Amino acid sequence: MGNADTKLNFRKAVVQLTSKTQPVEANDDDFWDQFWSETVTNVQDVFALVPGAEIRALREESPNNLATLVYKAVEKLVKIVDSSCRTQREQQTALNCARLLTRIIPYMLEDPEWHGFFWSSLPAAAENESIPLAQSLVNAVCDLLFCPDFTVTSTKRSGPERAEELSSLDSCEYIWAGGVGFARSPPRVATHDAARTDLLRLLLAAASETIYVPPQQAHSHHNKWIAYLTSPENRHALPLFTSLLNTVCSYDPVGLGLPYNHLLFSDTLEPLVEVALQILIVTLDHDTSNSANQDSDEQSLPDNLFINYLSRIHRDEDFYFILRGVTRLLNNPLAQTYLPNSAKKVMLHQELLVLFWKMCDYNKKFMYYVLKSSDVLEVLVPILYHLNDSRADQCFSSDSRSTSAESVAETPMEGSHPAQPAEPGTLNATLPETPGYKSMHLLREPQCAIAAMTERESAHPPTQPTITSSDQLLPQRDGGDGADRAEDSADDKQDTRAVVRRDSMRLTSSGNERRPSEGSGGREGGTAPGGWKASAEWVSSWRAKLPLQTIMRLLQVLVPQVEKICIDKGLTDESEILRFLQHGTLVGLLPVPHPILIRKYQANAGTAAWFRTYMWGVIYIRNVDPPIWYDTNVKLFEIQRV
Template sequence: MGASESKLTFKEDVFRLAREDNIPADSQWWAQFYELPETADDVFALWSPTDVRNLTLNTAERPPPGTQLPPKKNLETLIYTCIARLHALQTRCCYSDPHQPIAHEVLNCIRILTRLLPYIYEADHLEEWERNFFWRERRPAQVWDKRHNRPGGYFDGLNPAKKYRDSEQGNGEEEEDIGERAIGAPLGEQLIDLLVRYMFFPNFTLPKKQDADGLPDLKVQYHIWNSGIGCRQSVGMTKENEKHAVEVIRLLLSLCSRQLYIPPHVVAETDTRPLTYLTTKPDRQVALSMICSLMNTVLKYNPATWRVPIDFTIEGDPKTKLVNLSLQLLLVLALYPDPTGEANQYRKSMSRLHRVEDFQFIQQGLTTVLTQPVSGMSSYLPGSQRNVPWAPEMLILFWELLQVNKRFRSFIIETDRAHDFVVLVLYYAMSAKDEPAKQGMVRMCVLILQTMSVEPTFGERLNKVFVGQESLPRELRIVNFHGSYADFLITSIHTLMTTTSGRLESIYPALLAVVNNIAPYVRDLQRATSSKLLDLFAQISSPKFLLEKDSNHHMLQLLLQAMNAILEHQFDANRRFVEVVVRSRKRFKALRDFTVEGATAELDRQAQERKDRGVGDVAASGVRSPRNGSIDSLRSPVSARSPQLGNVPEHGAFAIGDDDEDEPGDEMTSSATFSAPLSASASLVDDAVPMQSRSMSEKARGKQPVGQGSFSRSTSRNTSTASLPALITTPSSTTNTITASSNQQFRPTTEWIETWLPFLPLHTILSLLDHAARADSGAAAVPTTTAEHAGWKPGEEVAPPTSQAFQWTSLSLGWYLSLLWGFVYASDVATNKGMNGVWTGTSIKLFTILASQGGNVSLRSPKGAVDAVGSSIVQRLGSLSFNSPAKDV
């Protein structure tokens, strides 16, 4: 369509679709739509959003809310025309010249459907029509009798020449309702079957092939595209084949994008029919060919073989587009949790991978992409240290494989490969921590670490000495660092919690869960690492923090459990940690003697000191108001457990290891917040411990331990069954601090303290401190070696360690799906400028799109305060939930 005149004529016919409804379906006029356009840009430019929306309305005005009206009849006819042509081109030689390639018309039909579907999905008034038109058994279409201005006869929408007549009258039988007669499988299923076959169609997505008569072969061949998993030899796709595959996958993504138009709090529980059919109904051979083709295409990508300088843009090269879209389709299929309970065949296939060579292939493919910005090739290849655009999606793929395939998880964790992935995951978390638009990426990285840390072997492998830290990217380097991978991980966690101004408050529990999971296995923690753990304790045991909200003590409990695990399981191997704990004994004893009166008096004293020094009372008065605009608050998963999605088998919706053997724990639904400022270099041997134990009630005193007294003991790893909630904090004006929101309705009382203080897991630490005091009797100096504490043992038999695994819920799945679709949307916008994006300008409900400078987009996921949906889900998505403990993960 190079000539302007032909484009104007075509555009006039597009206008006619909306202006003149009920154009006869058997008219040859419809053929121009798949014959004339020459490129995808032609279709997207000549079918503007206004043109498409005009087809979705049955009247000149948008129908009132809640009104279910069908679209213009021309929209149905256009869809029938495209699907019918796709079927004809796949099943018979329907050209006058049988040697003419079919690609041109196939692509135009695909492009038209790709353009139409998002505008159908966004229209709430078409929801019932879309469900009936695409997913009910196909019924006859009906012509419009223009002469008499009334409904006419019935015909087959995919074959207008086939008419249906009324049954003969007068035979005493009731007339058949032709309009409700089933004449075929649902139209949506037929379309998906056609598209899947086109992914393996000779002369289109596979190399050219002729039949015995020398004509183009029309037989579908389910050959895996590239060598790798399940295949030793590639089929040899040409650039043209790759271009065609890109357009087919793009339409499949458009079909599956129904999820984009569902609010995040219900998306995981909503039956998305295209995804249900794709993931639960495929023939086994088709599913294996699909998943292997997609995975091999993604994992064989190697930027080192590309031209210099390396170009990672998706816009020009068909190979790059194919890799990116293949990864997105693979993840959209694999992440879908079918609400009907049927097994997702793609997850099932991923869970059954078991060959070591397949795992090596997967690991190499993942690291090739993820290590690109970390590799040190910049001196030879300028511009090579750049993130591959689909690196976030590769992290999702890695996380999925860890969750669904326990053999792959063992392959990664039981070798030094785990060290590489810890560094890589931390790199992406650290790189994104200061960018509000990337907080979902940070959350995902933390949950990947939590998933890995549930394996005992992971904690044991972290004791390897970390070398080469100085060669890491700037984002990962730690000044004067020396120690093990455990030291590196704990220090990085401390950095994420103390340098992000409260942006990551919702994942503090997950960060501390990682520390909890590795604590029983870490040995020889360095002094700096030990001090950072005590820094966190000093902050969350402060009066200000504990009195701010009635649930803040849960976070303190979680940290104490981690510290107990180190003392109970690795006491002799962590002399520096023991020394730091002993030097901080006044803080633990102050916590033991905590009272409301004493804590309030201490806060008043601190406030008076600041006033006397002329320091502003920003952090003292209470607390700043919560960050209602927090990205994390809008994205964070929740603590409520979903009955439909809990305890799924390994190949099911979302499983980690032997999930069917786990026992779900009780859950706490409250949230906690940090408040006290924290300096990463603060000394923990300061004697200025808060005087928070004054005016303690006799009843409370009777419950406190003396020496190795009678504290109700909750061991660090085996007695708590609570899911600890998220933190909701406010930004701080300084670095290395964590600030908190307050509960204005909460008034602490002595009765409230007695509900949790006697049950804090303090027994182990106080027992150690009591032993140290006796060993140190009369000495002027604080002991500096564990030899002086020799002979100390926990007062009771130590239970075996257990893990705190992340627990999926329907709302956390909503966050996860919004994260994935956010990546898909952003990638499409970056590739297709202006209104040429598949979903650009449509009314997406899964997340909020924020425009930014330079024409880029920023995603807030789930959808935020710009509409009523976002404001209603902020409270629902306020916390993370994880199971504590799991019996065997």
């Protein structure tokens, strides 16, 4: 009954704030203290008692009250840090402030006009101590993440009167778990794990400014929250990074292996590992070394110390610790037991693979260590398992490589935005695989390439890799290897020849402009947006650069044969022509297959934007308890609600 009364009092305070039409004075501490009183003791209550619709209404109708609420919550956290968070009441108040801010901040970030609010100075700060609100919040949260007897175990005598001053505390002595750069393994305390989780959720919510940026701007967006968290200005950057990495890599969900132990005891470490892993991949995705801040007047960005520290790990024992930790969690869903569901399963493979990718990307020594290690199969097997599992879930076609190439071929002409330099890098990534395609259906690939080439004046470069892939595919499937190869690829030839004959002739005819039906989306006269129209001179300017020799030889052989059979037999049915092509052969006619051209992956703005979108999509889906971003206006990707 008492618990219901405290929730009712908290709810009354929320209603009172949202119903006020006049600004509430910032010095009315009795009113504001209702929101972080120690009576509300879990994050689920905060999310339930503060509806999203009321936060939006407060933002639109009483923006001063919303600003004051956030300012007072941050101010309360700063004051608790200044007093070193010595009492249990202060600790509970700090957690309630963090939970309330976690609930409110996403609704503020969805409105671009509020982004600058967090980087304005505190009203009460002196001119010589002017600190943006966001920096004050990050500083306070990082201090609390290494607060003895609150989030870490004290190494000195306990008691409020003997508490260490947080402002002068050396957080490197309080790293959360043993591993990289820290040999000692501190004792685990469930309440410390829960407090760290709530505080890290707040940092993750603040860093989610990225998901409220349109995808066209995602690759150039500078996230100031992440930049400051990982900058030299944050004195806890090194111990925080080490704590996050060691917490993830030392986590063993099975433990001693007692059957059904996960049903008997609650695991307070799993939520902490999940949010720590998400913070890691989000911060490691913010690489400022080769980019300039396009959102501000600054010419350079501060170094990302998380990336710097990761790249400098070099000891074999550290590599072993990281690799064993990652593979342990990757292989966890694959583990088989005699008793059904007797072992705990964690599904963190998507975030783990992102982390593994980042580690190999930023630390080449680690990548070479993995490749030389006997445990490399411990990485490969779960990757193949999850690829196959995802393939079944998403109803992929029988050949995933064919599907990927066809979908990539369509990329340049999908959407309303001009093709960016992402397409060549993305398409090049599929080219090394093309000689190995077994059943690729090219009905759509040439169509997509040709339509995209004539879509805009600058659209033809991204489609050249598609033509190159066809140039590589045809000799490999039909050239110089005997009748077996030709027979195996009959289905491929029937699709390829019919489509190439129909569509590639548009490229070889130098005089005609596009008709409205030829990939122009019905625009009159084949005119693209802006008034540009494809012409013979424009086609001639780039046609000679395309590798069309194999395709042209294919047409020179097949077109006369198809025309002759149509005239002799009076064929009007396309199925008869396809049957003729299916049983034909081109052995000896096409060039001898040339050596496979290997192209390595090249990072570019387009793939980086896709990577970031995928990563935040995973994080969005994972955070359902509490639902941090549910019902907010996400712009980075589309939310489909059933």
